[in-house]
Amino acid sequence: MLKTLDSDGLGQLFDLTGRVVLMAGGAGYLGTPTSEALARHGARVIIADKRPDAANATVELLRSRRLQAETVFVDFGEESSIHDAVEQVRTRHGRLDVAINAAAYSTCKSMEQMTASEWEAGLRVSLTGAFVFAREAGRVMVEQGGGSIIQFGSMYGMVSPDPRVYEPPMFVNPVDYGAAKAGILQLVRYQAVMWGPKKVRVNAIVPGPFPNSAKEMNDSAFQGRLAHKVPMGRVGKSSEIAGAAVFLASDASSYVTGTQIVIDGGWTAW
Numbered sequence: 001m002l003k004t005l006d007s008d009g010l011g012q013l014f015d016l017t018g019r020v021v022l023m024a025g026g027a028g029y030l031g032t033p034t035s036e037a038l039a040r041h042g043a044r045v046i047i048a049d050k051r052p053d054a055a056n057a058t059v060e061l062l063r064s065r066r067l068q069a070e071t072v073f074v075d076f077g078e079e080s081s082i083h084d085a086v087e088q089v090r091t092r093h094g095r096l097d098v099a100i101n102a103a104a105y106s107t108c109k110s111m112e113q114m115t116a117s118e119w120e121a122g123l124r125v126s127l128t129g130a131f132v133f134a135r136e137a138g139r140v141m142v143e144q145g146g147g148s149i150i151q152f153g154s155m156y157g158m159v160s161p162d163p164r165v166y167e168p169p170m171f172v173n174p175v176d177y178g179a180a181k182a183g184i185l186q187l188v189r190y191q192a193v194m195w196g197p198k199k200v201r202v203n204a205i206v207p208g209p210f211p212n213s214a215k216e217m218n219d220s221a222f223q224g225r226l227a228h229k230v231p232m233g234r235v236g237k238s239s240e241i242a243g244a245a246v247f248l249a250s251d252a253s254s255y256v257t258g259t260q261i262v263i264d265g266g267w268t269a270w
Protein backbone atom coordinates (compact mmCIF):
# COMPACT_ATOMS: atom_id res chain seq x y z
CA MET A 1 0.00 0.00 0.00
CA LEU A 2 1.27 3.47 -0.84
CA LYS A 3 1.90 5.34 2.38
CA THR A 4 1.42 9.06 2.71
CA LEU A 5 4.29 11.25 3.87
CA ASP A 6 2.66 11.79 7.26
CA SER A 7 2.01 8.10 7.91
CA ASP A 8 5.76 7.55 7.62
CA GLY A 9 6.48 10.59 9.77
CA LEU A 10 8.45 12.09 6.91
CA GLY A 11 6.84 15.47 7.46
CA GLN A 12 8.39 15.77 10.93
CA LEU A 13 11.81 14.21 10.35
CA PHE A 14 13.73 17.07 11.94
CA ASP A 15 11.21 17.86 14.68
CA LEU A 16 12.76 17.94 18.17
CA THR A 17 9.66 19.03 20.08
CA GLY A 18 9.81 17.76 23.65
CA ARG A 19 13.36 16.42 23.33
CA VAL A 20 15.78 17.16 26.17
CA VAL A 21 19.22 18.07 24.81
CA LEU A 22 22.34 18.42 26.96
CA MET A 23 24.91 20.52 25.08
CA ALA A 24 28.38 20.47 26.66
CA GLY A 25 30.55 23.34 25.48
CA GLY A 26 27.27 24.93 24.47
CA ALA A 27 28.49 28.43 25.32
CA GLY A 28 31.27 28.28 22.75
CA TYR A 29 31.69 29.56 19.21
CA LEU A 30 30.16 26.51 17.52
CA GLY A 31 28.06 25.41 20.51
CA THR A 32 25.96 28.58 20.62
CA PRO A 33 24.49 28.49 17.08
CA THR A 34 24.17 24.72 17.33
CA SER A 35 22.13 25.12 20.53
CA GLU A 36 19.96 27.75 18.91
CA ALA A 37 19.25 25.53 15.90
CA LEU A 38 18.26 22.60 18.12
CA ALA A 39 15.98 24.85 20.17
CA ARG A 40 14.44 26.31 17.02
CA HIS A 41 13.47 22.76 16.07
CA GLY A 42 11.62 22.41 19.37
CA ALA A 43 14.21 21.03 21.80
CA ARG A 44 14.78 22.15 25.36
CA VAL A 45 18.53 22.79 25.41
CA ILE A 46 20.59 22.63 28.58
CA ILE A 47 23.84 24.52 28.09
CA ALA A 48 26.58 22.75 30.07
CA ASP A 49 29.83 24.66 30.30
CA LYS A 50 32.73 25.48 32.60
CA ARG A 51 32.11 29.22 32.10
CA PRO A 52 28.85 30.07 33.91
CA ASP A 53 28.78 33.67 32.61
CA ALA A 54 29.09 32.54 29.02
CA ALA A 55 26.51 29.79 29.55
CA ASN A 56 24.07 32.30 31.06
CA ALA A 57 24.63 34.66 28.13
CA THR A 58 23.82 31.88 25.66
CA VAL A 59 20.66 31.00 27.57
CA GLU A 60 19.60 34.65 27.64
CA LEU A 61 20.17 34.87 23.89
CA LEU A 62 18.02 31.81 23.24
CA ARG A 63 15.28 32.92 25.64
CA SER A 64 15.21 36.36 24.00
CA ARG A 65 14.23 34.44 20.86
CA ARG A 66 11.49 32.61 22.77
CA LEU A 67 13.40 29.35 22.83
CA GLN A 68 13.66 26.87 25.72
CA ALA A 69 17.09 26.93 27.35
CA GLU A 70 18.73 26.57 30.75
CA THR A 71 22.20 25.97 32.17
CA VAL A 72 24.00 23.36 34.17
CA PHE A 73 27.61 23.68 35.32
CA VAL A 74 30.10 21.11 34.12
CA ASP A 75 33.87 20.78 34.25
CA PHE A 76 35.00 18.14 31.77
CA GLY A 77 38.24 17.76 33.70
CA GLU A 78 36.33 16.23 36.65
CA GLU A 79 34.54 12.89 36.37
CA SER A 80 32.21 13.72 39.28
CA SER A 81 31.23 17.03 37.70
CA ILE A 82 30.16 15.31 34.47
CA HIS A 83 28.21 12.72 36.47
CA ASP A 84 26.50 15.48 38.47
CA ALA A 85 25.56 17.47 35.35
CA VAL A 86 23.90 14.46 33.72
CA GLU A 87 22.11 13.57 36.97
CA GLN A 88 20.84 17.14 37.31
CA VAL A 89 19.30 16.91 33.86
CA ARG A 90 17.67 13.60 34.73
CA THR A 91 16.34 15.03 38.01
CA ARG A 92 14.97 18.16 36.35
CA HIS A 93 13.44 16.53 33.27
CA GLY A 94 13.22 12.81 33.94
CA ARG A 95 15.04 11.98 30.72
CA LEU A 96 17.89 12.84 28.37
CA ASP A 97 17.27 12.41 24.65
CA VAL A 98 20.35 13.97 23.08
CA ALA A 99 23.82 14.55 24.54
CA ILE A 100 26.29 16.64 22.55
CA ASN A 101 29.90 17.33 23.47
CA ALA A 102 31.61 20.40 22.02
CA ALA A 103 34.05 20.99 24.90
CA ALA A 104 37.79 20.78 24.27
CA TYR A 105 40.99 22.02 25.90
CA SER A 106 44.71 22.17 25.25
CA THR A 107 47.59 24.15 26.69
CA CYS A 108 48.41 24.87 23.02
CA LYS A 109 52.14 24.42 23.51
CA SER A 110 54.36 23.36 20.64
CA MET A 111 55.23 19.66 20.55
CA GLU A 112 58.79 20.34 21.70
CA GLN A 113 57.67 22.41 24.70
CA MET A 114 54.71 20.31 25.84
CA THR A 115 55.30 18.39 29.06
CA ALA A 116 53.71 15.03 29.75
CA SER A 117 51.44 16.60 32.36
CA GLU A 118 50.29 19.26 29.86
CA TRP A 119 49.62 16.50 27.31
CA GLU A 120 47.61 14.64 29.94
CA ALA A 121 45.69 17.78 30.92
CA GLY A 122 44.55 18.16 27.31
CA LEU A 123 43.54 14.52 26.96
CA ARG A 124 41.80 14.62 30.32
CA VAL A 125 39.29 17.21 29.14
CA SER A 126 39.12 16.48 25.42
CA LEU A 127 39.17 12.67 25.44
CA THR A 128 38.58 11.36 28.96
CA GLY A 129 35.87 13.99 29.39
CA ALA A 130 34.27 12.87 26.13
CA PHE A 131 34.31 9.26 27.30
CA VAL A 132 32.86 9.99 30.74
CA PHE A 133 30.19 12.28 29.27
CA ALA A 134 29.08 9.62 26.79
CA ARG A 135 29.21 6.88 29.43
CA GLU A 136 27.02 8.88 31.82
CA ALA A 137 24.59 10.06 29.14
CA GLY A 138 24.49 6.61 27.56
CA ARG A 139 23.60 5.04 30.90
CA VAL A 140 20.50 7.23 31.14
CA MET A 141 19.61 6.59 27.51
CA VAL A 142 19.96 2.81 27.82
CA GLU A 143 17.64 2.88 30.84
CA GLN A 144 15.02 4.97 29.06
CA GLY A 145 15.22 2.96 25.84
CA GLY A 146 17.16 5.15 23.44
CA GLY A 147 18.87 8.41 22.62
CA SER A 148 21.47 10.12 20.48
CA ILE A 149 25.03 11.02 21.48
CA ILE A 150 27.01 13.42 19.31
CA GLN A 151 30.71 14.11 19.85
CA PHE A 152 32.59 16.98 18.24
CA GLY A 153 35.74 15.62 16.64
CA SER A 154 38.00 17.61 14.34
CA MET A 155 39.53 17.21 10.92
CA TYR A 156 42.78 17.10 12.93
CA GLY A 157 41.66 13.74 14.24
CA MET A 158 41.75 12.60 10.58
CA VAL A 159 44.71 14.47 9.09
CA SER A 160 47.66 16.34 10.54
CA PRO A 161 47.78 20.13 10.64
CA ASP A 162 49.88 21.50 7.76
CA PRO A 163 52.76 23.31 9.52
CA ARG A 164 52.83 25.86 6.68
CA VAL A 165 49.43 27.10 7.94
CA TYR A 166 50.37 27.44 11.61
CA GLU A 167 53.25 29.68 12.65
CA PRO A 168 54.28 29.22 16.32
CA PRO A 169 54.16 30.93 18.72
CA MET A 170 51.27 32.96 17.22
CA PHE A 171 49.37 29.93 15.89
CA VAL A 172 49.87 26.43 17.26
CA ASN A 173 47.69 23.45 16.49
CA PRO A 174 48.76 21.22 19.37
CA VAL A 175 49.65 17.56 19.24
CA ASP A 176 47.43 16.53 22.17
CA TYR A 177 44.38 18.05 20.47
CA GLY A 178 44.55 15.89 17.33
CA ALA A 179 45.33 12.78 19.36
CA ALA A 180 42.23 13.39 21.50
CA LYS A 181 40.08 14.02 18.44
CA ALA A 182 41.31 10.86 16.72
CA GLY A 183 40.43 8.99 19.91
CA ILE A 184 36.94 10.44 19.84
CA LEU A 185 36.29 8.97 16.40
CA GLN A 186 37.09 5.48 17.67
CA LEU A 187 35.15 6.06 20.90
CA VAL A 188 32.12 6.83 18.76
CA ARG A 189 32.48 3.62 16.75
CA TYR A 190 32.96 1.53 19.89
CA GLN A 191 29.96 2.94 21.74
CA ALA A 192 27.76 2.77 18.65
CA VAL A 193 28.47 -0.94 18.36
CA MET A 194 27.97 -1.66 22.07
CA TRP A 195 24.78 0.38 22.37
CA GLY A 196 23.27 -0.32 18.94
CA PRO A 197 20.90 -2.96 20.33
CA LYS A 198 19.87 -0.51 23.08
CA LYS A 199 18.78 2.11 20.54
CA VAL A 200 21.43 4.58 21.60
CA ARG A 201 23.02 6.07 18.50
CA VAL A 202 26.52 7.55 18.73
CA ASN A 203 28.02 9.75 16.01
CA ALA A 204 30.58 12.49 15.50
CA ILE A 205 30.48 15.89 13.90
CA VAL A 206 33.90 16.68 12.46
CA PRO A 207 34.47 20.39 11.88
CA GLY A 208 37.15 21.72 9.58
CA PRO A 209 38.43 25.31 9.75
CA PHE A 210 36.16 27.57 11.79
CA PRO A 211 38.50 30.27 13.17
CA ASN A 212 37.03 31.20 16.54
CA SER A 213 39.34 33.57 18.40
CA ALA A 214 39.83 37.28 17.81
CA LYS A 215 43.47 36.51 17.03
CA GLU A 216 42.46 34.08 14.28
CA MET A 217 39.57 36.15 12.96
CA ASN A 218 41.59 39.34 12.67
CA ASP A 219 44.58 37.83 10.91
CA SER A 220 43.78 37.93 7.21
CA ALA A 221 47.04 36.18 6.26
CA PHE A 222 46.15 33.24 8.55
CA GLN A 223 42.61 33.13 7.21
CA GLY A 224 44.02 33.17 3.70
CA ARG A 225 46.31 30.23 4.44
CA LEU A 226 43.32 28.28 5.80
CA ALA A 227 41.10 29.17 2.85
CA HIS A 228 43.83 28.09 0.43
CA LYS A 229 43.58 24.56 1.87
CA VAL A 230 39.83 24.36 1.29
CA PRO A 231 38.37 23.26 -2.06
CA MET A 232 35.43 25.61 -1.42
CA GLY A 233 37.94 28.44 -0.98
CA ARG A 234 36.74 29.79 2.37
CA VAL A 235 36.63 29.04 6.08
CA GLY A 236 33.39 27.84 7.69
CA LYS A 237 30.72 30.01 9.32
CA SER A 238 29.75 28.97 12.84
CA SER A 239 26.13 28.41 11.76
CA GLU A 240 27.24 25.80 9.21
CA ILE A 241 27.62 23.12 11.90
CA ALA A 242 24.01 23.32 13.05
CA GLY A 243 22.38 21.36 10.23
CA ALA A 244 24.40 18.24 11.00
CA ALA A 245 23.58 18.54 14.70
CA VAL A 246 19.84 18.78 14.02
CA PHE A 247 20.10 15.82 11.65
CA LEU A 248 21.98 13.60 14.13
CA ALA A 249 19.77 14.66 17.05
CA SER A 250 16.52 13.96 15.22
CA ASP A 251 14.67 11.01 13.71
CA ALA A 252 16.03 12.09 10.32
CA SER A 253 19.12 10.06 11.27
CA SER A 254 17.29 7.13 12.88
CA TYR A 255 19.44 4.56 11.00
CA VAL A 256 22.74 6.43 11.37
CA THR A 257 25.24 5.33 14.02
CA GLY A 258 28.97 4.82 14.47
CA THR A 259 29.96 7.35 11.86
CA GLN A 260 30.98 10.94 11.34
CA ILE A 261 29.80 13.93 9.37
CA VAL A 262 32.76 15.95 8.14
CA ILE A 263 32.04 19.67 7.72
CA ASP A 264 35.24 21.05 6.29
CA GLY A 265 34.49 22.58 2.89
CA GLY A 266 36.38 19.65 1.40
CA TRP A 267 39.69 20.12 3.32
CA THR A 268 40.15 16.35 3.84
CA ALA A 269 39.02 15.42 0.31
CA TRP A 270 42.31 16.15 -1.49
Ligand SMILES: NC(=O)c1ccc[n+]([C@@H]2O[C@H](COP(=O)([O-])OP(=O)(O)OC[C@H]3O[C@@H](n4cnc5c(N)ncnc54)[C@H](O)[C@@H]3O)[C@@H](O)[C@H]2O)c1
Nearest residue numbers: 025027028029030050075076102103104152154207210212
Ligand atom coordinates in the same frame (compact mmCIF):
# COMPACT_ATOMS: atom_id res chain seq x y z
N1 LIG B 1 36.46 26.11 15.71
C1 LIG B 1 37.07 25.21 14.95
O1 LIG B 1 37.72 25.55 13.95
C2 LIG B 1 36.98 23.74 15.26
C3 LIG B 1 37.55 22.87 14.33
C4 LIG B 1 37.50 21.50 14.59
C5 LIG B 1 36.88 21.04 15.75
N2 LIG B 1 36.35 21.93 16.62
C6 LIG B 1 35.74 21.39 17.83
O2 LIG B 1 34.43 21.87 17.96
C7 LIG B 1 34.13 22.03 19.35
C8 LIG B 1 33.67 23.45 19.61
O3 LIG B 1 34.69 24.35 19.17
P1 LIG B 1 34.54 25.93 19.34
O4 LIG B 1 35.25 26.54 18.19
O5 LIG B 1 33.13 26.28 19.60
O6 LIG B 1 35.41 26.16 20.64
P2 LIG B 1 35.14 27.18 21.86
O7 LIG B 1 36.43 27.27 22.59
O8 LIG B 1 34.52 28.43 21.37
O9 LIG B 1 34.07 26.40 22.73
C9 LIG B 1 34.41 25.36 23.59
C10 LIG B 1 33.54 25.45 24.80
O10 LIG B 1 33.92 24.40 25.69
C11 LIG B 1 33.99 24.93 27.00
N3 LIG B 1 34.94 24.19 27.79
C12 LIG B 1 36.29 24.19 27.69
N4 LIG B 1 36.83 23.43 28.63
C13 LIG B 1 35.79 22.91 29.35
C14 LIG B 1 35.71 22.06 30.47
N5 LIG B 1 36.82 21.59 31.08
N6 LIG B 1 34.51 21.74 30.94
C15 LIG B 1 33.38 22.22 30.36
N7 LIG B 1 33.40 23.04 29.29
C16 LIG B 1 34.59 23.39 28.81
C17 LIG B 1 34.42 26.37 26.84
O11 LIG B 1 34.05 27.15 27.97
C18 LIG B 1 33.70 26.76 25.56
O12 LIG B 1 32.44 27.35 25.82
C19 LIG B 1 35.39 21.64 20.11
O13 LIG B 1 35.32 20.28 20.47
C20 LIG B 1 36.46 21.83 19.08
O14 LIG B 1 37.59 21.02 19.32
C21 LIG B 1 36.38 23.27 16.41
